[in-house]
Amino acid sequence: MEISNKSEYALLALLELATRYSSGESLQIRQIAVLQHIPNRYLEQLLATLRRRGLIKSIRGAKGGYVLARDPRSITLLEAFTCMEGVDTAPALDSDTTTVETQVIQEIWHEARQAANAVLQKYTLQDLCERRDIHRHKELMYYI
Secondary structure: OOOOHHHHHHHHHHHHHHHOOOOOOOEOHHHHHHHHOOOHHHHHHHHHHHHHOOOEEEEOOOOOEEEEOOOHHHOEHHHHHHHHHOOOOOOOOOOOOOOHHHHHHHHHHHHHHHHHHHHHHHOEHHHHHHHHHHHHHHHHOOOO
């Protein structure tokens, strides 16, 4: 299983917005694009989807841009992923499978997707921010 570019870029944008949530600072598309190395035009589409699905909101005006619609502690990675992919990440089993082998494979695949969903549901945008900060702190440390 791999994360799509669409979902990865959306999570990167959400991470930038989550970082600024407590200050109320909004970010413009070009700022997010530069900070996370995301193509501008593609980011516009992603942010429009996130806005339509209620994860972010746009602010008009000279200091306008985008902000999270809710506290980063209340937005799970599963919610963000599902928002971008547009489907439940654990589809129902196909009961019309032609062979027992196919059915067994689908059952295992379904179990794996449920496990992935459980992990994504467990973590929030705030958790991503905290993990990023831990990694940045490790990078700054050096040993003699």
